[in-house]
Amino acid sequence: MSGLTRWEPFRRQLNPWRELEDMEQRLSALWGRTPTKAEGQKESISVAEWSPLVDITEDDKEYLIKAELPEIKKEDVKLTVQDNVLAISGERKYEKEEKDKKYHRVERAYGSFLRSFTLPEDADGSKVAAEYKDGILKVHLPKSEKAKPKSIDVKVS
Incomplete structure (x- = not known):
């Protein structure tokens, strides 16, 4: 049972964002997608298949x-x-990536x-x-x- 992690809600190093990121990575692996991190970014960016509303x-x-x-x-x-x-x-x-532009977030x-x-x-x-x-x-x-x-x-x- 190495896949189980003990939940310790009062632990000092608790980082809820890290917990969410771990969950995202597990779900992405389950569905065959890999979340990506933008170069130099701490935040992961995952773009799932999309469908129009x-x-x-x-x-x-x-x-x-x-x-x-x-x-x-x-x-x-x-x-x-x-x-x-x-x-x-x-x-x-x-869209073509322009060399002189720095992208901070791509959500579409x-x-x-x-x-x-x-x-x-x-x-x-x-x-x-x-x-x-x-x-x-x-x-x-x-x-x-x-x-x-x-x-x-x-x-x-």
């Missing part, structure tokens, strides 16, 4: 997915529908991303439409005609 709304006619994709070019975003799954994928490319995530959503039963995946403006991707997913409520007149005799 989305809002999903619904009205009578459609579902609307809004995805935040700041500083991503339209050409770097791909939208697919396959086997009843809508997938948004792409890449945010890392870069690299590839993938978000996928199982389509609701009443959605028509063959009529998906998308628009991209100001870093927001809007995906319009219309509801199928068979799913729309229909009013039926009942005659009283």
